[in-house]
Amino acid sequence: MDFEKVIKERSSTRRFSDKVLEREKLDKILEAGRIAPTAKNLQDFKIYVIESEDAVKKLDETHPCRYGAPISLLVCADNTNGFSTDGVHSSGVIDACIVATHMMLAATSLGVDNIWTWAWGNDELAKKFDLPETIEPVCVLPLGYRSEEDHGSTLHDQRKEIAELVEYL
Numbered sequence: 001m002d003f004e005k006v007i008k009e010r011s012s013t014r015r016f017s018d019k020v021l022e023r024e025k026l027d028k029i030l031e032a033g034r035i036a037p038t039a040k041n042l043q044d045f046k047i048y049v050i051e052s053e054d055a056v057k058k059l060d061e062t063h064p065c066r067y068g069a070p071i072s073l074l075v076c077a078d079n080t081n082g083f084s085t086d087g088v089h090s091s092g093v094i095d096a097c098i099v100a101t102h103m104m105l106a107a108t109s110l111g112v113d114n115i116w117t118w119a120w121g122n123d124e125l126a127k128k129f130d131l132p133e134t135i136e137p138v139c140v141l142p143l144g145y146r147s148e149e150d151h152g153s154t155l156h157d158q159r160k161e162i163a164e165l166v167e168y169l
Contacts, residue, residue, distance in 0.1 A: 001108070006105055006108050012115040012152075013115050014115065014150055016113065016146065016150075021070055021143055025111075026143070029107050029143065032102045033045075036099040038098065039091035042081050044081050046076045046077075046078050047099070048073070048074040050073070055129075058129060062125040063125055065117035065140065072140050075097075075119075076131065077092025078135055093120070100116060100141055104141060107141075112144065112145070117141070118139060119139050120136075125137050
């Protein structure tokens, strides 16, 4: 699928079927995250693949937006090696979002449905998975195949005009 088609067709799936996601496709999605650009190439992120029954149960207990996906990716900032100019703000959260975006677009190009769901500040999620203090949940990406009952968001095609979003200086 060409890039323009991928970015236009990617949409948020809120009902997944129970069809198994092929390991080959998952590996390609994870590789897209691995090679995503990060500040100073520090690769200050960690991805957890949530697929076991126990892990899915933990996710469901702490995060309301799995939508029945068979696999979810917990994308985190690794605050042990992020870049900061002020000692307060780390590149980790931004880099984790970039990684997640690469994986979402790779998934779409492979015919795998997905949705970006918020996980910032979810201390319960971090505790449930016993994440190190330096690992900060940023988002969860449920992955799989759209259920026939999911007809997509009615808001998907509602976009502001480019003139409202871009200003030339």
